[in-house]
C-alpha cells in the first residue's frame with residue numbers, strides 16, 4: 425500500500441558565501457494518517473528544514489532539493505509554486521513556532537483564517553466568516569463570534585497559537601507540520617495546545633509532523649520519533665522504544681540531559697559535550713564521532729571512516745556501528761538507572 429507521506433533519500437543543501445550547507449543529508453521516513461511523528465534534535469540538526477521542505481517553504485532561490493517527498497504517492501519535489509500553493513492549506517498546512525511574527529498585524533484573526541478557506545473553497549465572505557468563528561470556537565477561543573474581528577496583538581500568546589492552529593485547519597488539511605508549536609508558551613498553555621492538537625488529530629484523522637527539541641513534548645503526543653543529527657537520521661522508532669531503550673549514543677545524551685524528579689539535586693546532568701559540527705564541513709564517517717564517548721568501543725576505527733547506516737538496535741533502528749551486545753550493556757548499565 426502507498427504510504428500517506430513518504431520521504432525518500434531527501435537532500436536539502438544551501439549555497440552560501442562560505443560553501444554548501446548540507447542541511448538535510450539522505451533522510452527517509454514514512455507517516456500514515458492519524459499518526460504523529462516527532463522530529464527531534466539540536467538546532468541545526470535539519471529538523472525545521474525538513475518540515476519546510478515538505479511544504480516547499482524553504483528558500484527556493486538558494487536551496488537545492490533532491491530525493492522524493494510523496495504525498496498520496498504524488499512527488500512534491502519539483503512541483504511549481506502554483507502547484508504547491510494548491511496543496512498548501514487544503515492538503516497540508518504548517519503551524520509556526522512564533523505566532524506573533526507569523527500572523528499579520530494588519531488583518532483581524534478572523535480575516536486570516538477566512539482567507540485560506542475562501543481561496544480553496546470558493547466560499548462567500550459570509551460563509552468564510554462563519555468558518556472562522558467555528559474554528560476559533562473549535563480551538564478553544566472563548567466567545568469566538570466576538571473575537572473573530574480582534575487583531576493578533578489583542579490575543580494572549582496562547583490564544584495566538586490557537587489562532588495559528590485554526591488558520592492551519594481552515595481547509596481540513598490531511599497533513600499538519602507543527603514547528604515548535606509550544607516553545608514560546610508557559611507549561612500550562614503548552615499542555616493545552618498539545619491536548620488540542622491530539623483532539624483535532626482524532627477528529628480530522630490528520631497526520632502530524634511535530635518538530636521540536638523537547639523530548640517531553642514528544643513523549644506526550646508522538647507515536648513515533650525521528651532523532652536527527654547533522655542533517656541525518658540518527659535513530660527512528662516507536663516513541664516508547666526511543667525514550668526507554670534507545671540505541672544511539674546521541675539519543676542517550678539527549679535523554680540524559682533531561683532533568684527528572686529522581687535526579688539527585690547535586691548530580692550533574694549528562695549534557696552532550698562539544699557542539700554540533702559545521703554542516704559545510706562534516707567529519708568523515710559518523711558525524712557524531714567528535715562528541716561520542718563510545719567510538720573507541722567500535723573496532724577498526726570504523727566510526728572515523730564509514731557513515732553508519734540505520735540498522736535494527738534494541739526496539740528502534742539506529743545509525744551507529746556499536747555491536748548489539750555492547751549497546752545493550754551500555755543501556756542497562758548507564759541509561760536505565762537514570
Ligand code: SF4
Nearest residue numbers: 710713716727744745
Ligand atoms: Fe559513536 Fe561510532 Fe556510534 Fe557514531 S557510529 S554514534 S561515533 S559509536
